[in-house]
Amino acid sequence: MFLAFGPVYEDQYPIMGNAKVMIIKVIWDFTLYWSGIALLFFSDKLTDLVFMQTAGIQLQQIYQLNFQMQGLFRHWAEIDLSTDDMSGVFVNYSHIGFVQQLNKDLHKQQSDDALQQQLVLNIEIIKELANEIFTEATQLYPDLKKHAPEMQEGSSSHLQDVFTQLGSRL
DSSP: OHHHHHHHHTTOGGGGGOHHHHHHHHHHHHHHHHHTHHHHHHTTOTTOHHHHHHTHHHHHHHHHHHHHHHHHHHHHHHHOOOOOOOTTOOOOGGGOHHHHHHHHHTTOOOOHHHHHHHHHHHHHHHHHHHHHHHHHHHHHOGGGGGGOTTOOOOOOOTTHHHHHHHGGGO
16 A cells, blocks of 8 residues: 555655645545545455455556656646746635545445445546546646656546636646
């Protein structure tokens, strides 16, 4: 698990100096945590070896996407040299619908099969979110495409309100 979540923190300190990228990264990090490991923790499955073996493929997909996205965030923060004043911007993460739902899902009592299905559904949300973030970032900075070659442009609108709130600051 350390190897899976290391990229969330490793070499990411400079991102904290870029409020725009950090806002999106925090949403991404919440999404990954609540979609996978926290869901398994609250379902008491982290030490269920049989379940963890069956969930291995889904967890691997989550970790691979996370590795790519953490690199994208790092490179995005490096090339975004804007100095926009972000002191008046507040994004209330608890008002983002899919983030709310992921948090609520942590408390659902589910069978193993239902939990497997929940992981599959969560991976779809994660993929949509990754592609949406990639699309937004590469529209502003096309050079980012080379740092996430497996990403695709996406048309989901999970973060539409956040991107609108950041507006011209992005």
